[in-house]
Amino acid sequence: xxxxxxxxxxxxxxxxxxxxxxxxxxxxxxxxxxxxxxxxxxxxxxxxxxxxxxxxxxxxxxxxxxxxxxxxxxxxxxxxxxxxxxxxxxxxxxxxxxxxxxxxxxxxxxxxxxxxxxxxxxxxxxxxxxxxxxxxxxxxxxxxxxxxxxxxxxxxxxxxxxxxxxxxxxxxxxxxxxxxxxxxxxxxxxxxxxxxxxxxxxxxxxxxxxxxxxxxxxxxxxxxxxxxxxxxxxxxxxxxxxxxxxxxxxxxxxxxxxxxxxxxxxxx
Amino acid sequence: xxxxxxxxxxxxxxxxxxxxxxxxxxxxxxxxxxxxxxxxxxxxxxxxxxxxxxxxxxxxxxxxxxxxxxxxxxxxxxxxxxxxxxxxxxxxxxxxxxxxxxxxxxxxxxxxxxxxxxxxxxxxxxxxxxxxxxxxxxxxxxxxxxxxxxxxxxxxxxxxxxxxxxxxxxxxxxxxx
Numbered sequence: 001x002x003x004x005x006x007x008x009x010x011x012x013x014x015x016x017x018x019x020x021x022x023x024x025x026x027x028x029x030x031x032x033x034x035x036x037x038x039x040x041x042x043x044x045x046x047x048x049x050x051x052x053x054x055x056x057x058x059x060x061x062x063x064x065x066x067x068x069x070x071x072x073x074x075x076x077x078x079x080x081x082x083x084x085x086x087x088x089x090x091x092x093x094x095x096x097x098x099x100x101x102x103x104x105x106x107x108x109x110x111x112x113x114x115x116x117x118x119x120x121x122x123x124x125x126x127x128x129x130x131x132x133x134x135x136x137x138x139x140x141x142x143x144x145x146x147x148x149x150x151x152x153x154x155x156x157x158x159x160x161x162x163x164x165x166x167x168x169x170x171x172x173x174x175x176x177x178x179x180x181x182x183x184x185x186x187x188x189x190x191x192x193x194x195x196x197x198x199x200x201x202x203x204x205x206x207x208x209x210x211x212x213x214x215x216x217x218x219x220x221x222x223x224x225x226x227x228x229x230x231x232x233x234x235x236x237x238x239x240x241x242x243x244x245x246x247x248x249x250x251x252x253x254x255x256x257x258x259x260x261x262x263x264x265x266x267x268x
Numbered sequence: 269x270x271x272x273x274x275x276x277x278x279x280x281x282x283x284x285x286x287x288x289x290x291x292x293x294x295x296x297x298x299x300x301x302x303x304x305x306x307x308x309x310x311x312x313x314x315x316x317x318x319x320x321x322x323x324x325x326x327x328x329x330x331x332x333x334x335x336x337x338x339x340x341x342x343x344x345x346x347x348x349x350x351x352x353x354x355x356x357x358x359x360x361x362x363x364x365x366x367x368x369x370x371x372x373x374x375x376x377x378x379x380x381x382x383x384x385x386x387x388x389x390x391x392x393x394x395x396x397x398x399x400x401x402x403x404x405x406x407x408x409x410x411x412x413x414x415x416x417x418x419x420x421x422x423x424x425x426x427x428x429x430x431x432x433x434x435x436x437x438x439x440x441x442x443x444x445x
Contacts, residue, residue, distance in 0.1 A: 027325035040322045040329065043321040045368075
């Protein structure tokens, strides 16, 4: 995924464009928004359209293979249109990720996870407005990722969310469904309704503990004896050291399960 | 970045010329704007836009307003500029009150029709009564104006008894028989 260009990078004097250069693009979008039937719009609408133009321009510049200089910079309206096409392509790509995610999907009995994926996400694809409000991803994404990016918005947020959710699904898929449900139940007996955290995190943590104890990875249960053994292992280590150990094991697990290492590294 | 300040700066350049060009068409109705009046009108329009928190990107509503109202029997050369200032303010208020559901043309048609008939040129009555009732209906879901383009709409919202043939004959009978 390419890095997003920040708004301040777009504007002069350091950036590519002057703010008033964007006005023709915003005016053109406003004409489209009102179907040329209204000569004025509210501040709220104007702000929304300005953000839409900026979002698409960021999308276009973020997707560019070459760094553009102010000399080679196309008109903002052209950048906006190219960015809009990039947004549409990203929606399509997000849709493909979603199709893959819901194939053989299981929520492990966790309602928050299931509702976010099966009830919330379709609303994005139904209601997302790529033309006039691409910066709004509409849904709240109640299920937290292991390492989400809260700064993203619009289809960028949804694409990133689905991409990471799919990685997490693939990782969880390496464990027995009953083992994951059992672990969640161990953490929170009424986890079905009350567990609002990420599922991957405790599984990753427990799997790392299994690695330390040299137990099979698919068995996520620890006996009291094993828990004591683990406690002894960590005795004398400070919090940072324990985190480093878990991070190293998480990376190892990522390699074993085919998940991007960086993602699991960022989780601890 | 103040997007609104940028828009206004850009617009001001073109607008005076457009308003003064309207004089060619309105002169035959005895209506003409001086450059000073045109400038004053633009300032008033900008104040109204700020007051109602709205932005105009294109050519704006003033020239349309002039063309629609220039043949009104209730506007004369002496009150022309002042009337336009008040009408444009009512126009933007109405855009907000109808939550942008009514197009510019539909609003202008409605305003002109009432201004020339039930309001008899009274802008206070137009804004405070006719538009207030109509916008309330629009907010409540009324959409009949889409078909009529804002024409012939007010009678159904009017709460006053007005002169019609029956009432006229009734009053005549009371007075003379």
